[in-house]
Structures are given as C-alpha cells and as structure tokens.
Amino acid sequence: MKKAVKVKALNFSTSWSYAPAPEAADHFQLKERYDLFINGKFSAPATGKYFDTINPATEKKIASVAEAGAADVDKAVRAARQAYEKTWSKMPAAERGKYLYRIARILQERARELAVMESMDGGKPIRESRDIDVPLAAAHFFYYAGWADKLDYAFPGRRAQPLGVAGQIIPWNFPLLMAAWKIAPALACGNTVVLKPAESTPLTALRLAEILQEAELPPGVVNILTGAGATGAALVNHPGVDKIAFTGSTEVGKMIQKALAATDKKYTLELGGKAANIIFEDAAIDQAVEGIINGIFFNQGHVCCAGSRLFVQEGVAKEVLRKLKDRISTLIVGDPLDKNTDVGAINSKEQLGKIKALVNAGIREGGECWQPACSLPSRGYWFRPTVFTQVAQSHRIVQEEIFGPVLTVQSFRTPEEAVEKANNTPYGLSGGIWTDKGSKIFKISGKIRAGVLWANTYNKFDPTSPFGGYKESGMGREGGLHGLLPYVKLS
Numbered sequence: 001m002k003k004a005v006k007v008k009a010l011n012f013s014t015s016w017s018y019a020p021a022p023e024a025a026d027h028f029q030l031k032e033r034y035d036l037f038i039n040g041k042f043s044a045p046a047t048g049k050y051f052d053t054i055n056p057a058t059e060k061k062i063a064s065v066a067e068a069g070a071a072d073v074d075k076a077v078r079a080a081r082q083a084y085e086k087t088w089s090k091m092p093a094a095e096r097g098k099y100l101y102r103i104a105r106i107l108q109e110r111a112r113e114l115a116v117m118e119s120m121d122g123g124k125p126i127r128e129s130r131d132i133d134v135p136l137a138a139a140h141f142f143y144y145a146g147w148a149d150k151l152d153y154a155f156p157g158r159r160a161q162p163l164g165v166a167g168q169i170i171p172w173n174f175p176l177l178m179a180a181w182k183i184a185p186a187l188a189c190g191n192t193v194v195l196k197p198a199e200s201t202p203l204t205a206l207r208l209a210e211i212l213q214e215a216e217l218p219p220g221v222v223n224i225l226t227g228a229g230a231t232g233a234a235l236v237n238h239p240g241v242d243k244i245a246f247t248g249s250t251e252v253g254k255m256i257q258k259a260l261a262a263t264d265k266k267y268t269l270e271l272g273g274k275a276a277n278i279i280f281e282d283a284a285i286d287q288a289v290e291g292i293i294n295g296i297f298f299n300q301g302h303v304c305c306a307g308s309r310l311f312v313q314e315g316v317a318k319e320v321l322r323k324l325k326d327r328i329s330t331l332i333v334g335d336p337l338d339k340n341t342d343v344g345a346i347n348s349k350e351q352l353g354k355i356k357a358l359v360n361a362g363i364r365e366g367g368e369c370w371q372p373a374c375s376l377p378s379r380g381y382w383f384r385p386t387v388f389t390q391v392a393q394s395h396r397i398v399q400e401e402i403f404g405p406v407l408t409v410q411s412f413r414t415p416e417e418a419v420e421k422a423n424n425t426p427y428g429l430s431g432g433i434w435t436d437k438g439s440k441i442f443k444i445s446g447k448i449r450a451g452v453l454w455a456n457t458y459n460k461f462d463p464t465s466p467f468g469g470y471k472e473s474g475m476g477r478e479g480g481l482h483g484l485l486p487y488v489k490l491s
C-alpha cells in the first residue's frame with residue numbers, strides 16, 4: 001500500500017518573485033501629434049485644439065491628439081455620406097469583403113506594436129492586449145469579411161440593405177477591439193462610418209486609420225474623430241447620421257437615448273454591468289477561483305462584463321474566500337508592459353477617483369475591505385485588488401458599477417436565493433455559473449436576466465457570439481449574426 005504524502009502549501013507571494021520581463025517598445029514610432037482622419041487623410045482640426053494622451057502607468061504624456069468640434073464632425077459625416085453614395089454601397093459585396101480581409105491581415109502583421117501601444121495608452125497588461133484585444137480585433141474583421149457577400153444567407157428570403165452613415169462612439173477599456181467590433185459589421189453591410197474613440201485611449205484607433213490607408217480603403221468609408229464628450233454629442237446630434245452605435249456608461253447611454261428619441265436614427269447601446277458569478281457547492285473550486293480572478297482582476301476590472309459580485313454557496317464559502325485571498329496575494333500589480341504583470345494601471349486619474357469614492361462608501365456602509373500587501377509603483381494610477389465581505393444587497397458597492405479591481409463576496413443557501421440576489425441590480429449584461437451539474441447550468445442560466453452567461457469559465461469572447469444586455473445594460477446585440485442586424489434595413 002502506498003503511503004500518503006503530505007504536501008505543504010507553498011506561499012508563492014513571499015517565497016520567490018519573477019524577474020522583470022518588459023516588452024520592448026522601440027520597434028515602432030509614435031507621432032508627437034495626431035490629426036483627425038477624414039476622407040482618407042489626416043487633417044488639422046477646425047478647432048485648432050489638441051489635448052494630451054498620457055500613459056497612466058507613468059503619468060507621462062505620449063502624444064498630442066486633435067480635438068474635433070462641430071465643424072469637423074460635419075466634414076467627416078459629409079465625407080462618409082459621399083463615400084456611401086458614390087463608392088461603398090455601390091461596390092459588389094465580395095469586393096467589400098476583400099477590404100475587410102486585407103485590414104484583418106494587416107492587423108495581424110502589426111499585432112505586436114498595436115498591443116504595446118494599447119498597454120501604453122490604456123494601462124492594461126501586455127498579456128491581455130497581446131493575447132486578447134489585438135487577436136480578437138483581427139478575428140472580428142475576418143469574421144465579418146466572410147458575411148459581406150452572404151447577407152442573403154444571414155436573412156433568408158429577405159433583402160438586406162445598408163442604412164447609410166453610422167456614428168460610432170467607443171469607450172477606453174478595449175479601444176482597438178471596440179473599434180473593430182463596431183467598424184467591421186458596419187462595413188460588411190455596406191455602411192460608412194464616423195468613429196470616435198475615447199479621449200483617454202485614442203492611439204490604437206489612429207494607428208488603425210493608418211492601417212486603413214495601407215489597405216487602400218476608399219477615402220471617406222471610415223473617418224476617425226478624436227475628442228471628448230462634446231465631440232460625441234455633436235456626432236449623435238448630426239442630422240446626416242443614420243445610426244448611432246454607443247458603448248460606454250449607462251449615464252451617457254441614457255443621454256444619447258433621450259437625444260435620439262425624436263429622430264428616426266437607429267441605435268444600439270452597450271452600457272454598464274454588475275455581473276454575478278455564482279459558485280455552487282459541487283463546483284470545481286480551484287477552477288472557479290481562477291475564473292473569478294480572471295473575471296475581475298486581470299484587466300483591473302475595466303470590463304463592462306467584469307464579474308464584480310461573487311455569490312458562494314454556504315458550505316464552501318469559507319474555502320472559496322481563503323483560496324481567493326491566497327491567489328490574490330500572488331497577483332503581480334505593476335508595469336503594464338511587463339509580461340508577468342497580472343493587474344495593470346487604472347486607466348485615468350478620474351477613474352481612480354471614482355473607484356476610491358465607491359470603495360470608501362462601501363467601508364462607510366459597514367463592508368469589510370481586504371487588500372493584499374502588494375507594493376505599488378510610486379507614479380501612475382494604481383489600485384490594489386480588493387475584496388469586500390459583510391456587504392448587503394442594498395450597499396452601493398453591491399449595486400453600482402465600479403469599473404475597478406473590486407469584488408464583493410456574499411453567500412447563499414439555495415439556488416433560488418442565488419438567482420434572486422444575482423438579478424437584484426439595475427443591470428443585466430453578463431454572469432457566470434460554476435457547478436459540476438449540467439442540468440443546474442441550464443436551470444439557473446434560464447433564470448438569470450443577463451445577455452451573456454458563462455458556465456465554468458468567464459470572459460470568453462468570440463466574434464461569432466452575440467453580446468449585449470438586459471435592463472439598464474443596454475439594447476441591441478453586437479457580434480455574430482445578430483451583430484449584422486443593427487446595420488441593415490430588411491425588406
């Protein structure tokens with residue numbers, strides 16, 4: 001008979017650490033100043049104004065970026081209209097598809113510099129931008145390239161026609177991926193585009209503009225305008241725009257919905273979330289703990305579908321919390337360009353302020369706040385991975401989207417209680433279920449009011465899958481076959 005061997009648990013956080021493994025940033029050249037991309041060319045803004053985009057990990061300026069005003073928006077919308085009428089909607093669909101394939105291939109060729117640029121401008125770990133953002137951006141162009149000449153199969157028996165000019169406004173959490181997510185289906189269906197990236201992360205969209213030039217996309221088919229909320233509002237209110245696609249906060253989404261209420265513009269809104277991860281007693285606990293970490297900490301919680309609320313069945317609650325804290329203590333917080341980094345920089349000073357304010361409110365409301373003792377760099381915007389216990393459903397920290405590396409943990413006894421708690425927020429974007437039983441997955445997922453549910457995994461994306469929310473998380477679906485619908489008129 002074999003003798004049982006006792007294995008002592010290793011404390012990775014104190015026993016050893018990784019040597020720095022920084023990704024090189026000297027293999028591409030950034031410009032000092034970026035202009036607006038209108039009608040296939042870069043041109044100075046009519047406003048004459050530029051703003052700085054900074055590296056949130058160092059607080060150093062990376063480049064000056066043009067601020068588009070109403071006259072620039074008008075110029076871009078006119079360029080898009082002309083390109084729509086004269087070129088893009090007239091082109092055979094298979095030819096449109098070829099451009100999309102070409103863009104996808106160049107994105108793949110430039111993957112390394114795009115990943116570095118994304119991490120520099122936005123603060124996310126290079127591992128995320130290299131393995132998730134950039135490959136998925138290329139995959140979206142490949143996927144929708146395939147649909148361009150097959151719309152008759154997407155909508156059998158009906159005729160799909162483009163809408164015209166799409167105004168697209170995107171946030172700072174997945175700058176290149178969101179641009180691809182929005183541009184690729186719009187172009188595949190024959191629309192032209194005016195895209196506005198977020199003011200804190202404009203660089204990869206501007207590099208994408210250079211890639212569009214390299215792909216020889218006809219002028220005006222895609223126009224890229226940088227600027228902040230006022231630029232976005234001018235685009236939303238421009239009478240020459242046929243459709244608005246917005247991803248961002250619920251607050252701004254509601255403003256946009258109001259502005260569009262009395263118009264015949266189509267719109268899709270992808271807004272906030274407060275996703276619940278539910279761990280049942282029969283789950284593979286170690287796998288679940290790793291999934292929870294991936295869902296909220298690996299991208300600083302800067303994901304609208306971040307699993308920011310955890311519900312654990314009572315019998316395993318203590319074990320899960322202990323394992324969670326052990327694993328969090330091993331996370332490496334720091335330089336986004338280091339390949340070992342798990343948690344990068346918070347995207348902006350403003351966002352860091354929002355996270356701190358909500359965490360302080362959580363403490364004031366009686367929550368117990370736990371953080372690992374990791375050291376943080378002296379410059380830049382950082383926040384330690386944080387776990388809240390002793391919280392109630394009514395606490396702000398449980399109800400409001402935080403967009404930071406902060407997890408609340410609550411327990412439950414019965415599946416019914418888990419469902420009720422999970423559904424108890426104004427949001428309904430995503431969620432996760434961890435259990436050994438397939439039947440439980442089907443039963444519970446049917447009751448959770450959220451657009452995307454992962455089972456025994458988390459934050460997995462694919463261009464073929466639709467994405468979108470219930471309740472205040474938005475309306476309309478992006479991705480997959482469903483993602484074509486918001487860009488066509490069916491007759």
Ligand code: ADP
Pocket residue numbers: 169170171172196197198199227228229230231232233234236247248249250252253255256
């Ligand atoms: P976040 O809180 O994620 O920064 P926002 O909703 O503020 O989300 O920003 C998402 C995008 O919406 C950004 O590109 C931003 O510039 C733009 N934006 C902000 N305010 C407005 C507005 N009033 N109208 C249109 N776009 C806006």
